[in-house]
Amino acid sequence: MSVPNEDNMTSHSQLSSHFLGDLLDSIIVDVASECHRIARLGLDRNLEEEEEELRLSAQARVRVADPSNSGEANSKYVVDIFGQTHPPVANEIFECMNCGRSIMAGRFAPHLEKCMGKGRKARPKATRSSTAAQNRYSRGSPVSTYSAYSNSTSTNRLSNGTSGAAGEEYSNGTFPEP
């Protein structure tokens, strides 16, 4: 068919656009199909993780709101958002920097009260503080004593350094690894 050049141009342009649209539509269908497959098979990890997190946080909220969960008696079994349970009284053991005794973390504050002298039987201990200080510096590696108590690596976190501040400053002590 002999058509003048200009007509050829426009009809060619039209045809080309038509076929480009055709190709594009096919590719769009392919992409949609692929995404549909990923969605239905749950292969999109991010989506899953978000759904998982939403579900877990909803669960956690329920547990927190649930009155039967709180209360001293049950507090052992409460699970936090990381899925860990904590005993009602912190049971990490470390050395009191004042008297050098091994103290349970949950009992540390009351111990310090007596140990550092608020009155009532506490004062007499003050004379021993120099001995306690000597003990502190000469303390070698009481590995045997501590390995019996420590049951997790987190003990190191709580082990107080040789600072004089009563438990306010924490620095990594010279305790050997259990």
Added chain:
Amino acid sequence: MRKSVNRPPTPDAGENQEKEPSVREIVNIKLIESGEKERLMELLRERLIECGWKDEMKALCRAFVKKKGRNNVTVDDLIHVITPKGRASIPDSIKAELLQRIRTFLVSAAL
């Protein structure tokens, strides 16, 4: 005489009963038979991946799936989600390249 039934006029026996294939159909057949359509599709696919178009479309889909729930989504839904943005956001350079190739084909096929 009244026609009892509405029916279109019967075509003459001599008339060509099949519609003549349109220019588009002819071109389509030629494209497919020569393998050019396949090549063009692969070229377009590659270009669209390179320029990030496919990733944009996938992101649109993911957002839609998150909203609607992954088990409530149909392919049709996703096609409708992608098509308007997809057709509009194809880069001009890619459009020009593909159009040029198609035109070349049309010329070479003497259409």
